[in-house]
Amino acid sequence: MTNTTATAGATASFADIIAHNLPYLRRYARALTGSQNSGDAYAAATLEALIADRSTIDGASSTKVALFRAFHLIWNSAGAPIAEENSDLARRAQEHLKTLTPNSREALLLSTIESFSHSEVAEIMESDQAEVAALLASARTEMEDSIAGRILIIEDEAIIALDLQSIVSDMGHEITGVGRTASGAVALAADDKPDLILSDIQLADGSSGIDAVNEILVNAGDIPVIFITAFPERLLTGDRPEPAFVITKPYSEEQVQSAVSQAMFFASTQTLHA
Structure with a gap:
């Protein structure tokens, strides 16, 4: 196999893995923002960032974790805004979310909806497992009640x-x-x-x-x-x-x-x- 062929195969494999996990990134992003439009925009920005610089996936435990970690780099750099829909409930949500522990919703969604382990959540959020456990406890208390x-x-x-x-x-x-x-x-x-x-x-x-x-x-x-x-x-x-x-x-x-x-x-x- 030539170097060109090997590179093409590796690229195709990477693209296939990303494509397989993209629906779940969309699900996470939509639940986090409360919006299809906003969530999909963040997912698209994540793909663009990976295309521009694949070094962000280096050292990740899996390609799926790398994909979500890349998303979080963009999410955090943008200030993690929520949905901009012009409805009374969305406006009330924005006010209420300001009272929640920062990053607690992210940890809860990654752990429960996307079924990442505590160690994977810590890797995605560039945190540690002790902090993830604390965030999950806060999220359950603050949101479910x-x-x-x-x-x-x-x-x-x-x-x-x-x-x-x-x-x-x-x-x-x-x-x-x-x-x-x-x-x-x-x-x-x-x-x-x-x-x-x-x-x-x-x-x-x-x-x-x-x-x-x-x-x-x-x-x-x-x-x-x-x-x-x-x-x-x-x-x-x-x-x-x-x-x-x-x-x-x-x-x-x-x-x-x-x-x-x-x-x-x-x-x-x-x-x-x-």
Whole structure:
């Protein structure tokens, strides 16, 4: 193999690894900013930085860790702004986030939603494991106890629906109802407007949770939404519009808790078109 061929192969391999992990960087960035537009802009800036200077990945324990570490270099240098959407809930979120321990949300999302180990989170944030543990403790205390709301669950599998009800109820939230079909969910939301929607994608009768959410938001207005799917990469392509908050099936209790806590701060979730 010539040097040129070897270099081309290495570049292709690097590009493939980055492409594989990019949807998850988008998910993290969107949850952190509360916005598809803002999150994707940070992800794009990260890729541009890596193209310009691949030395930022040197010494990383994995390419995925390197990708997220590069993101954090940009995020921190930009002052870590949050979503700029012009809504009352977004403005209230900005004020409330000022009271949180710095970097605590980042540590919580990296650990719970993206499933990085404490050592990997420390590497990404250029910190140490003791500080990461302290940040996680602060995040759970400050965020999960800060806002209680009314949640509509759209889920056709009874066991999963019961599990989700248990998780969010234990967090102090009230369940407005459980919709198993798109029409049922829309009817529930019309009768009792929720503060947040937690929705599966594919429902019992073949209807779409995406369609249900879009119809609900037309009538209910600015409500944060969390989508649950076994194929998150399909909702994290960078196309417009896509959601800001996505949980992967099978999920953990911590992932649901973290996503719900984050989403309650924002009403900037982009709706989807079927």
